[in-house]
Amino acid sequence: MKKNKYELIIIGGGATGSGIALDAASRGIKTLLLEKNDFSEGTSSRSTKLVHGDLRYLEAAVKKLNKDPFLLVKKGLKERSRLLKNALHLCSSLTLVNPIYK
Numbered sequence: 148m149k150k151n152k153y154e155l156i157i158i159g160g161g162a163t164g165s166g167i168a169l170d171a172a173s174r175g176i177k178t179l180l181l182e183k184n185d186f187s188e189g190t191s192s193r194s195t196k197l198v199h200g201d202l203r204y205l206e207a208a209v210k211k212l213n214k215d216p217f218l219l220v221k222k223g224l225k226e227r228s229r230l231l232k233n234a235l236h237l238c239s240s241l242t243l244v245n246p247i248y249k
Contacts, residue, residue: 161189164180205217
């Protein structure tokens, strides 16, 4: 019987665990991902599945002249770009209309 050796074992195949496994495997790390049920069956299956750039924080950044919300937007857009690059087959565009109230 052959024994497999892993450098990284991840318990939990939700969005976070799967993302970590993908990142590690893409870096050449021998990775084992364990999930007691089906992958992304738990919390991940009940998410909105929307990927956005946290644009709602822009208002706070501009109105309060605070760079922290802007950095959140920047980080969210970077993650969105990474997802589009790595898993375009899982993504589709959704046009939204945002009302502006005065």
